[in-house]
Amino acid sequence: MNTDKALSFPSPAHWIDGRAVPFDGPLIEVVNPATGDVVAAVPDGTAADVDRAVEAASAAFPGWAATDPAERAAVVRRVGAGLKERGGEIAAAMTAEMGAARSLTDTLAIALPPMAVDSLADVAESFAWTEEIANSLIVREPVGVVAAIVPWNFPIQQIVTKVVPALLAGNSVVLKPAELAPLAARIFAEVTSDAGLPAGVFNVVHGTGQVVGEALAAHPRVDMVSFTGSTRAGRRVSAVASETVKRVALELGGKSANIILPDADLKAAVTGGLAVAWANNGQVCGAYSRMLVPAALHDEVVALLREAAAEYTVGDPADESVRLGPLASEAQRQRVTAYIERGIADGATLVLGGPGRPEGLTGGAYVRPTIFADVDPRSAIAQEEIFGPVLAVIPYTDDDHAVEIANGTIYGLTGAVFGEEEHALAIARRMRTGQVDINGARFNPFAPFGGYKQSGNGREYGRQGLEEFLETKAIQR
The missing domain is CATH 3.40.309.10 (Aldehyde Dehydrogenase; Chain A, domain 2)
Known part of the structure; x- marks a missing residue:
């Protein structure tokens, strides 16, 4: 294990119910692709770990959903400030775990995430959570427990574009980071805690797609899966999630x-x-x-x-x-x-x-x-x-x-x-x-991002990115 202070990462742990949960089972090594050195390790999580995280998210959901949207936006803005403060750590992690050039991480890890957080908070603060249509009151409500499964190529940005709108909408979240690039997830979790996000609203379970990803997609108490990755993997997520008829948002491959x-x-x-x-x-x-x-x-x-x-x-x-x-x-x-x-x-x-x-x-x-x-x-x-x-x-x-x-x-x-x-x-x-x-x-x-055909079916960013994580209720009176 590399002991260089610049590459010093926490002991392997999930993040469940607002705290790091040590893991004493098998580990997944994080390898620097430039050198082949092992720089860190994360848990090789199990379906039981998913159950614990989903239980925490389910318990935290009602309170967070009932929180005023303005207060949710205030918490999220503090998350953005925390990410800005720790941007250098996130940049170093990206370079160490997936080989991103520092000339790029200055933008992707330091500048872009706080900007994306603030733009999403702007959207939430001006969003029409209710609307009158004739004798109906149209109410926009959170979906519930969201499973966010992110890829390795943009570790922190993909966390932001899924987790932040889900939180703004009033959902609780269980995140599965990519095995190749999992290190930013711990920093993000610590930032949410420091920002005052209630325990259990955001959770992290590390592991493989075949085990943790499948368990999240199949879990009966997960209400939505937001997935970014390959088209092949997206097809599998859709198939597994269909058994419980949960909502699925997919951002998949491209050949632009x-x-x-x-x-x-x-x-x-x-x-x-x-x-x-x-x-x-x-x-x-x-x-x-x-x-x-x-x-x-x-x-x-x-x-x-x-x-x-x-x-x-x-x-x-x-x-x-x-x-x-x-x-x-x-x-x-x-x-x-x-x-x-x-x-x-x-x-x-x-x-x-x-x-x-x-x-x-x-x-x-x-x-x-x-x-x-x-x-x-x-x-x-x-x-x-x-x-x-x-x-x-x-x-x-x-x-x-x-x-x-x-x-x-x-x-x-x-x-x-x-x-x-x-x-x-x-x-x-x-x-x-x-x-x-x-x-x-x-x-x-502020513009929506997402694909046609086998590039996916959901949207991220802007108003449409927030709406992905909302249900619509009509109350007649």
Whole structure:
């Protein structure tokens, strides 16, 4: 176990009924993917641990649900302040557990979570909790006990986008962090306690999806599951949860298209598109992993990509000059490498990168950032979510062809269009995806985020993100 003070994490424990609950059973080791060192461990939880957490959440629910929404928002704002205060710890944890570059964690761990908390509190404070329709009083009420199951690629942000709106809505929560990146969950739990959240309203059970995740999805006293992860795992959560007819909100995989129109600023489109394609080492469900370009401009775009890619240094994620660190695990490195090999075998043109680790790196879960050109839109690397820094450049003939390619996968999470604004807006309206950015538009925390098709069925952020965690009651009088 690494004893470096900067990587000193608490003893393995769940968080149940407002306190750390020590665990003396089997542990799951947390491995730094850059070095292979074990930096911490968390409990390999059981269904019995889930029962205890759900019992605590059920007992705490009535009191929290009855708390005035303004007071719930005040508690949540204190949570945001606590996350800001401990942002440096969260950033260090992300780098240690899943290899996120410090140049990225300054945003993802320090700046973005408090901003998201405040925006959600703003929504709750202005929300119409009741409304009159003729002789009916429409009341919005919390769902109950919410199971939040989060992935490893954005550990703290995914906790915030699920747990915070659930709490604002008056629910109690049981969180299952990802096994690969569980460390931020303990910090978040401590922050909620310091903020005055009543014991039992927020709980954490560590463990695997096969055991803890399944137990939460099946539990008869869990009223809702909010899940972010792979489409395959999302299908399983839905199937298990259907046995008790509980509500399920899913944010799943993506294969997002970045359509560059002939009237676009090519350099801005290429550099902006590559930045999102390779953000967080490409481990982003909304990554622009397909770049659709006019056939006549294909070679010019490829040349611009070569130039832009030269800025992406790969190496130790703790080095603030590095833009890309390792992937989150050795298993992920092998998976992404297999896709790179598949792209070559299927005849795509390898522009840069390829199989193997980057030059000078003999260990760690590193891959070479890779760009393929002349990619067949029906090929595996254009259809399947790779979840690594692999970009597929696909030529198209006209607008209809571009839209056909963009919509031609099972996914529909995000997308982008670069071009003259009205032209780009017309294309964006035709894309079967939950969110589209035009010309690199900035992130809006008040807008809903979620997918079409097999990218999911729920929404996060904004008013819609709060409504996911509410029931609607009509009282006639």
